[in-house]
Amino acid sequence: MKKTMRSIAKRTVILWYCLMLSFLPCIYADSYSGAEPDEAEILRIPVWVFLEAQPGVMDNDVQGTVLPPRTAIIELSKTLMEGMIYGWKFTYTPVDKQRQVAEAFELTPLHTIAHNDKRLSLTDVRIEYPSVYCWAEYRIPEALRKRREEWTRIPVATAKGRGSASRKQEIDGIRDAYHEAALDALHSYLRKNLKNKPKEVSGEMLIRNNPRLYTAGGKFHAELSVDIRIKEVIPYEIF
Numbered sequence: 001m002k003k004t005m006r007s008i009a010k011r012t013v014i015l016w017y018c019l020m021l022s023f024l025p026c027i028y029a030d031s032y033s034g035a036e037p038d039e040a041e042i043l044r045i046p047v048w049v050f051l052e053a054q055p056g057v058m059d060n061d062v063q064g065t066v067l068p069p070r071t072a073i074i075e076l077s078k079t080l081m082e083g084m085i086y087g088w089k090f091t092y093t094p095v096d097k098q099r100q101v102a103e104a105f106e107l108t109p110l111h112t113i114a115h116n117d118k119r120l121s122l123t124d125v126r127i128e129y130p131s132v133y134c135w136a137e138y139r140i141p142e143a144l145r146k147r148r149e150e151w152t153r154i155p156v157a158t159a160k161g162r163g164s165a166s167r168k169q170e171i172d173g174i175r176d177a178y179h180e181a182a183l184d185a186l187h188s189y190l191r192k193n194l195k196n197k198p199k200e201v202s203g204e205m206l207i208r209n210n211p212r213l214y215t216a217g218g219k220f221h222a223e224l225s226v227d228i229r230i231k232e233v234i235p236y237e238i239f
Helices: 002-022 069-086 142-153 167-193
Strands: 041-050 088-093 104-109 120-128 131-140 157-166 200-207 212-216 219-234
Touching (some): 041 167, 069 088, 069 104, 069 120, 088 167
Antiparallel strands (some): 041 131, 088 104, 120 131, 157 219, 212 219
16 A cells, blocks of 8 residues: 555656646757856857868869868858847748749848857867867857847747758858758748748748758758748739
8 A cells, every 4th residue: 555655656746747847938958058247148059060172073063162170160150150049031032933933032140240259169179080070159148148038929930941052062052051941941831821922021030949960962951940930921913
């Protein structure tokens, strides 16, 4: 009898603990509080680049910008941090063959991070040929942290997307892969939420958690999960 009661009590404690966890706010796993007064939050993401340009690229092949590994990993860190901290604004025009309209997608950061921004740092750098890996960290001040919290107060939709680009495009290819992943995420959102094809859609998106980058088949492959906030939808006039 006592053994049965202890078993019931143990299950009750576990159930209560799980219930309490379900009410905790959703936070990003790779962010934590800073120790300095101007470090309200420190955002941390894994980043990697190749140590060398793709070998065997012929003269007549189109190769992207080749940067030293440290420069490349800083530039990539800036691109991702801009999307995670400030967000990107976008303008999208869907393809419409009947109206002879080509697809167009513009994606720009709401705010850029300077190359020498002291709030951006690289930690735990390790080399595993042919790549170099590290954690990119950005120290977020209180005012900026509050701005990020606005995304949790205003209803937004979450969407996932994938993109790819040629490995020989180097850092340009990585950016193109993420650009395509952002477009794919927007496609996914629009298919579920708009019945009629719009003339143009504009809004903002924020990278929700750690973006993924890997290579396969001579291409960079990127995966993104983003929060999307639609600002304006311009419909076509009936003709």
